[in-house]
Amino acid sequence: SAVISQKPSRDICQRGTSLTIQCQVDSQVTMMFWYRQQPGQSLTLIATANQGSEATYESGFVIDKFPISRPNLTFSTLTVSNMSPEDSSIYLCSVENPLGTGELFFGEGSRLTVL
């Protein structure tokens, strides 16, 4: 399995500010994924981050709002820019099983509250 550490685990932010979430994995992985889980809702994929290339964003998500970095095979960051209360969510980092089984492992999430 892969162990995923996310920071911060939670934060309260002011409208208009930006926050960067860090994701560290204990093994090298090709792809890392960022999901959003709004309160009481399902998981929505924001983007896929490959090391050494631009992240691929899903419909409805744009790089200016959610810039992603992927400097190496064990680390990624997601920034939530110019936040509004609608951005209050849990943001989850995820990686595929390095053994190629199709399983996704998730971090414990970063719970953001925007006032």
Next chain:
Amino acid sequence: QQQVKQSPQSLIVQKGGIPIINCAYENTAFDYFPWYQQFPGKGPALLIAIRPDVSEKKEGRFTISFNKSAKQFSLHIMDSQPGDSATYFCAATSGYSTLTFGKGTMLLVSP
């Protein structure tokens, strides 16, 4: 085409009961159907998964039933326990990476 419809939204059963959660999909290209379990304050964790070449898979008290012709699959929890109280998500994918999740079912198992 990419949706996975999950029901019920919430479910309450008594200890020892057999909660059943159902999912339906449209995309016939989907070939991997996992179930994830999420406890409050935690990330989702893979519970059990199935591929379309089998109609049923059991792992401990958890069973997936799969009906390819109906494009439906379901999760059964045998002898449910209060510790099974969690939110359950079904999902589907046509590859190894991009999962489409259902909306989730909040299960409460009463003592």
